[in-house]
Amino acid sequence: MREIYNALKSCWEEGKRSILATIIKVEGSAYQREGARCLLLESGEVIGMISGGCVEGDLLEHAKDVILSHTPKKVVYDFNGNEDDLWGLGVGCNGVITVWLEPFDPIDQKEKTKQILDEIEARLHCNQPYYFFMCIESSEPDKIEVGQYLSTFHQKQKKNCFNGSMKAGIIETVIEGGKVRGFVELVNPLPSLLIVGAGPDAALLARRAHDLNWRVNVMDHRKQNLTSLFPEVNHLLIKRGNYSSLNLPTNPYIVIMTHNLELDYLALQTFIQCNFCYIGVLGSHQRMRKLVGLLKESLHGIDQDKMAKIHSPIGLDIGAQGPEEITVSIMSELIAVKNGRAGGSLSRLWI
Template identity: 40%
Template sequence: MMEIYEGLKHCLENKQRAVLATIIEVDGSTYRREGASCFITEDGKVLGTVSAGCVEGDLFEHARDVLESGRARTQHYDFRSEEDLLWGMGVGCNGAMKILLQPFDPVRYPAYTNHVFQMYEKKVFCRKEFIVGIVIDTADPSTHQIGTPYIFEQDERSTPRIRNGSRGLVHWELKGVQVTLYVETVQPRPMLVVYGAGPDAIPLVQGASRLGWHVTLIDHREHALCHQAFASADRLQLISREDYGNLYVDENAYVVVMTHNYLLDAKVVKRMIDSTIPYLGVLGPRKRIERILQEIHTEQKRPIVVDFAKLHAPIGLDIGADSPEEIALSILAELTSCRNRRGGQSLRLRNEPLHERHEFVSEKVLAQR
């Protein structure tokens, strides 16, 4: 998402044309799901993906038409036929998808382009959940242009919602006009707080940033925090050694402790062990965390109840990681599996569909906005 945002920002500042492509409907099994986007510049550069490379080339041709006409449109792809020659020798996705193409032209359509950019910027940097609807079809194009985004209040009566899901198509009445909206409940970026700006934190911070996490890096060493390799972190926080055990962390944050200093690690764990954060991962051997937990038990003079759904120590999935890059990969995989409430097992052992399936039910509400 951040990559596409940077592309939108670059084109806006440099008055360059492009097209934003977003999957708005999926039927069956596809590589990406609803909400996935890519950004296609006029010279053919593609940021982000909506497929495994099956449709991006064809989308570029349709993007040209969108740029010339200045009108948003939808494009449908169906991969369910094994003899589909258009997509070349068996894509094999067994699914179909509909993609919305929105023009991004700062010169010819500055108002619309700014509206699209501001909406995407809000999606990237929001700190609270909100609902956005994009017009896909309309009974009156002069009133509600296809591709126009709207932010809705968090009000049950006047907000279009998807039953059993967070995104999909909805029939709606918008200011007296019947429209079809692509509706998405936008969540804030997941927050990752990393204690310790050592060399092995570099691939973790960089990888988490690429995966769309809001990353805060904390350390007491200013020279370590200022390393150019941590430029992708959203926030660098310099603290004193004493603050490791006192710092407030948002209750929704995922916390990774990797200071390589037992006393500092212990301060953080003692501070976080009873907090409501969903994830606390500690780098190091099992005996290390057992020693910290024993210290907590001794200091508090009471039995300590450890939430092992939250505490991950040793941290990461068991992939035989050895190098800093592999260790970061194992940690990121565990963070992702915990956030998505998956077990992290091999997909060949999964009997259910790879992606959670929701039946998108269209709703028609007569209340006007």
């Protein structure tokens, strides 16, 4: 989402037109689910992906009509049956996806375009979940226009949006006396990662998390390391070992990788008393046993639920070797914990 926002911001500043494509409905299997987005530029460049490359080329053709008409458009792709004959081999799904195309025109539709830009930016900085609503059909277009975003989505309507684990989809409701169909999406704050330690391996993890749209903060006492190794993320400069001097993000994921037993202990001692989703400590089982022993000596009782959220060694067991592979292993575990998954293989017996 950050990449799409940066591209939209450039289009806004340079007065260039583009099309924002959003999956608003999925039936059956698909590469992406509802809420996935990509940006289609007039140059033919595509920022982001909503499929495995199956529909983006065709969407570029539809985008030309949307740019000329200044009107949103719904496009349906049905991959059931013998659609491989039409779309080519390797679609990778047997479902139906509905894509909404909306114009981003900073010259002729400045107000609407600014609304799109503000909404995408809000997703990157929100601290509380909220519902996004976009009208796709309206019986009273004079009151609620097709393509309009609604920021005042009523609490009663929110409760009736979804059931179970569904987080996005199309609903029918009544707004200002008119019947509307709209795409509704529950937008959650981006996950926050706090990295304790500013070494080169921490820089690899920070970069990977940033690219995956995590909010990344790096805490260390070495200003030179922070400024030289972490140009894209937020720096938290502290005095050596003084980890309690700054406020933590809400329910962060914390990775401790100072490469110093004393500093690791001071960080773990501080953060285990806070609210967090995950703590990972870089190092071996033997090293972690030493840290736990020190904790038991210094703290009067340790919350076992919090102890269960401590991971060490960090990462999934993929046989990672070298800093780059270890970074992939750590990031994979963070994603698995965030999504409530065990991190095993997706493969199943198919015979």
